[in-house]
Amino acid sequence: MIRLFNTLFRKELLDASRDKRSVMAGLYYALGTPILMCLLFSVLLKQLSSTDELQITIENAEAAPALVHYLASKEINHGEGDKVKAIRLQLSTDFQQSMQQGRPAVVIIDADRSNDRLQSAIRRLERALSQYSNEVAHLRLLARGIDPNLLQAIDVQMHDQATPDSRGGMFLGVATLSIILTLFYAAMNLAIDTSAGERERNSLTLLLSQPLSSLQLVLAKVVAISCFSMAGLLLILVVSKFAYGMVPWQQLGFSISLNLDFMLFAIVVGLPLALMSASLQVMVSFMAKSFKEAQTYVTLVLFVPLVLSMVTTYNIADDYLQWLPIAAQQQAMIAFLKGAVIPVPQLMVSSVITLLIFGVCSYASSRLLKSEKVVFSL
Amino acid sequence: MNKHVLSRFYQASALLPLLVSSALFAAPAEVGVVTTNPTKVQLVPCYAKDLPDRLLCGTVQQPLNIKAVKDAENQTISIHFAIIPAIKPLYPTEAVLAFAGGPGQSAFDAAAVFAQALRYARENRDILLVDQRGTGKSGLLQCDGMDLVSQFAFDESTADIVALAKTDTLACKEKLQVDLNHYTTVAAASDFEAVRQALGYQKLHLYGGSYGTRMAQEYMRQYPAAVVTATLDGVVPFNQSLGALGAASDASVAALYAYCEASETCHQQFPRARQQLQQLIQQLDAAPVSTRVRHPRTFALIDLTLTRAKLQQAIRFALYSNNSRALLPYTIEQALAGDYSPLVGLMLSQDIVQQLSVGVNFAVVCAEDVPFWTAESRAEFAKSYLGRTWMQSAEASCAVWQTPAVDVAYTQPLQTATPVLLLSGGLDPVTPPAWAELAMSQMPNARHLVAPHATHIVASQSCAPKLISQFINQQSAANLDASCLNQELRKPFFTNANGVASLTAEQE
Structure with a gap:
């Protein structure tokens, strides 16, 4: 057998x-x-980590040199040519005025969110913008003698179990x-x-x-x-x-x-x-x-x-x-x-x-x- | 009520608020746990503030008195450490040992800052954080401070600072009941070595920030064989007294006002900025201002006795970050006009001093600094207001502690052939680039890089994290491309309470 x-x-x-x-x-x-x-x-x-320089189109950059400069420090720059991602950042013409008056200054991110290849770049730009916004807001409160930590009503501490x-x-x-x-x-x-x-x-x-x-x-x-x-x-x-x-x-x-x-x-x-x-x-x-x-x-x-x-x-x-x-x-x-x-x-x-x-x-x-x-x- | 905090402002050399910049840019680094090294100690998972990653913590027992002959009667101290595991442990037998500043800061508390500064170095190697004895979880030597309300109301101009320092220190000494002799830089080095051996790392790369650079240098001096590379960021040489911080701070103020004058908006808005500062200082010198301000957190109306001491301290700490520096001319102008709110905002940055270990701070100042002052250096320190007040209260407090001086050889610059990367910020208000030059006189394999627009601790404000990682991988600083350090880091000056009215010229 x-x-x-x-x-x-x-x-x-x-x-x-x-x-x-x-x-x-x-x-x-x-x-x-x-x-x-x-x-x-x-x-x-390589796409996901995107630690390289991110080139986008910044319109009306002269309205907010400080912001443009901040973005540059995060390696996000205005560029021309092939490497530029299809993301346009439009700074409102009254950006400076709004800033001065303490009104929210408008910036528009013009991009296709459904485009997978842009998603991480868009997120990165959004993160950088919100960091800048945060930074200015903190300083505004300091300039009024208020502890900026008041903005943070709860302090969320993440304990990540992941290895x-x-x-x-x-x-x-x-x-x-x-x-x-x-x-x-x-x-x-x-x-x-x-x-x-x-x-x-x-x-x-x-x-x-x-x-x-x-x-x-x-x-x-x-x-x-x-x-x-x-x-x-x-x-x-x-x-x-x-x-x-x-x-x-x-x-x-x-x-x-x-x-x-x-x-x-x-x-x-x-x-x-x-x-x-x-x-x-x-x-x-x-x-x-x-x-x-x-x-x-x-x-x-x-x-x-x-x-x-x-x-x-x-x-x-x-x-x-x-x-x-x-x-x-x-x-x-x-x-x-x-x-x-x-x-x-x-x-x-x-x-x-x-x-x-x-x-x-x-x-x-x-x-x-x-x-x-x-x-x-x- | 005691008044420790006040005197500590003069006392504490407070070199390194590594934490200052982290508050504003809380971008959590993404990483976690991989490796466990051959251990003789038990490692338990743990978490540090503002860092989501799972770390591994443990303790080693060390004799309190490192010179004791007989172990039997020797007390032990438990040294706490944490490992931030490498992402891909290509070099499991190596680690990056990070030293915190202060003196007296806890490395574990600053884990998020180190994880950020060493994020590239961490890709292949563990980061090891050891709480120096007397700090953090290694037997913190802390004395109670004064709350903000009493601090604001206190009038330093009428108080005898020397007498105050004395009573404060006496109370602190009563409370702590320790021999500070066991808490010096020299005494602490063996703890780091004990942790290294317990974890089985064969080689270490050192990273020190501010006072941590001195601790790193002392470790290299005592255990040269264990060190492959050392990165010293905001260098404190052995052959430099901390008393010179007054001069460094003044130079940093001068650079700030020079930048304001060169900047069109700032110059237009504050044409007399420099004079305004002098004017305010003189006014407060002549007579402090008593006023009522809003508590920065509770919004209650509280008394503020604005003295020159408070102003100078507020400025001193505002200089640590490019963000708060941008507020300075505006703050001074407002204060002159009778609005003290912006100044109250700047006074908040002093909070960092609360986190320091008083004991370690005094141990370093009283055993390693004060005893080596000469008539010459005293005269030098006395030239600046900060140096003068610091010197006075340091002497008064050290007279109470009675800590014996360390060996005079301690004040010699470190001699080493190990590759060393020195980093300095051109605007640093405490450890100016010249200090790094002093430190590297006996280091044939050292390279000094200056980020001209950075303040204290270059790694938390520029491309330095990449450079540090390259340096560690190449084990040589010779081929580093440091051009990215020239990046503009200064912020446009605030011209009103909302921000900037910047012109294009501002950025050039």
């Missing part, structure tokens, strides 16, 4: 590894994604998702090849004519594919470790570091997922009539992990969704990276569900293989 399975498993491994193109396609994802992410994050961070690692929520979500997706992408080509592909090459019938149960056949395929998925996982973890190490996280006040402990954790958590991913994709491929059709269906299946991950990362749905496969595993990985408490019950339940799905899909595939319609794709 075991020997039989071993033989089958070795055959599947050999088969799969012979198809270098399929194997490499899966591994390209594991290799390329972290590097792409690294580049993406670096660009994003730097726990800050990069969005980035962690994307990073962990890309790691989990490997388990699907690395399996995709092999799953199609070993099922729909084998059927088209007519070697499936040959296999089925051997004295084997179809469940053994399916399990051998699934386990072999899972091995490649896990190899992909290992690869992406290693590549991620180096790629994310190069992103200048510190500019945002946190860091993401994938250490050895996390890698081991990800492998343990990823194992049931690999089995599920392989069995699911094998089943879908068998259900398809042809190789091409299988490719389409499997691509659709890949949306499932994506949706489940989005749901938890962006808090779209209720808490009960966090017990589902992929979502719970991803949350556990994020918690591990943040150094927070890992949601063990969720992780356990979802791992069990994951294994159940693996069982169900494998069994369903084996049932499918008993049907002539499936075997000969009639």
Whole structure:
């Protein structure tokens, strides 16, 4: 029994590894994604941190030289040319007069708030303006012999529980998702090849004519594919470790570091997922009539992990969704990276569900293989 | 009722109100906790004022008397420290040790200011804040002060300042019951070393502000091997008595009025600004003004006896920040015209003195400064009003404390080959750039950078935080591009109670 399975498993491994193109396609994802992410994050961070000089258009600057000067000290300047952001700061013509009379002097920020690329710059300008406003107001009170602290009726002191690692929520979500997706992408080509592909090459019938149960056949395929998925996982973890190490996280006040402990954790958590991913994709491929059709269906299946991950990362749905496969595993990985408490019950339940799905899909595939319609794709 | 605060205004050298500028520009730095170093001490999460980040705090026990032969009879003092963890701890065995000013300020209380000034340095290294013995949470030596109402009403012109300093100090000495000999700069250095060893840091980068620069220099003198770089901001050399602060303050006033004369709006509005100041000083010298003003917080009408002493103190503290400097000509003109409200506003900035540890302040002044005065230096101090009054009350108080002088070698400039970055503000009313030159005479690897328009503590007003971080990373100040320090930091003068009627020329 075991020997039989071993033989089958070795055959599947050999088969799969012979198809270098399929194997490499899966591994390209594991290799390329972290590097792409690294580049993406670096660009994003550069936009977010925006510690560089900010160039905007300041109209009527001569109305408030002191303000313009203050902005310059915060590295916000009037500029001309390409580097200028589409933000116009209009100073009212009676700025000086209003200041003198103690009326609020009007400044207009003219910009498109829905433009993502401008948001941080607008916030920065607003912050600088309110700081200037504050500064002048403080001095006005001092000039009247009044303690400026009177403006601050309550003193709000923030005690932030966050550790730097726990800050990069969005980035962690994307990073962990890309790691989990490997388990699907690395399996995709092999799953199609070993099922729909084998059927088209007519070697499936040959296999089925051997004295084997179809469940053994399916399990051998699934386990072999899972091995490649896990190899992909290992690869992406290693590549991620180096790629994310190069992103200048510190500019945002946190860091993401994938250490050895996390890698081991990800492998343990990823194992049931690999089995599920392989069995699911094998089943879908068998259900398809042809190789091409299988490719389409499997691509659709890949949306499932994506949706489940989005749901938890962006808090779209209720808490009960966090017990589902992929979502719970991803949350556990994020918690591990943040150094927070890992949601063990969720992780356990979802791992069990994951294994159940693996069982169900494998069994369903084996049932499918008993049907002539499936075997000969009639 | 006692009158400590009053005499302390003369007494306290109050070199470093690191906190002055932070009140106006409270822009919280964004960061948090990463690392824990190999520790022999227990670290607990803690928070400092105005800093949202989670810090790690702890204490080490140190002998009170560092020269004691037998530990058995020696009292211990608990030294409190806090770690502001690095964001990305690339150098876990290094830390930036920050020294607060005063003398007598708590480094932990100033954590937000340090976090801001060292925000770039913090990207890769922990920042270590140790409360110097006698300050903050390391056994604060504090005596009660006088409340604002009694302060305002008090008439210094009729009181005998020397006698007052004496009674104040006696009361304080009774209350504290300590031997100030254990609280000198020399005695405190070993506490910083003990914290370093307890936390397992192999190398330190020092950052000192104001008096903290002297503490940093003393640490370098005693533990040269532990220091990789030192940044001294608002430098207080060993070979410079604090009594010279009067001259520094006068020079800073002169620079302010020179700027007013050069500025078109200010000159137009206050053509006789300099004379007005002299006039007010003379008037108050001749006879103090008794009047009623609004309490700055309660708005109640209270008595104000405006004396020359009060005026000079108000000006002295107003000079610390470019914001309050902009109010000065207006304030003086109003006071001459009989409106004292703006002056009351400026008097508020003296609040910072309340936060200082009286004990540490006296320990430094009485053991490390007064004993080394010469007839020459006395004559020098006496030239300015602030220097004169400070000298008188310091002598009177130190006579009460009876603290023995430290070794005379203390007054020698520090000799070190360690890379040192010295920062000075051109308008600094307490530690002028010339002091940094005095300090670096025996430092072959030192570089002195002057921000011409900065006041006290350059790192909280200019691009210096970036320079400090570069200096720490390069371990050399030679290649720093200091051109950004020339940035204009002065504010346009207030010409009425609402602000400026600035012309374009104002900015040039």
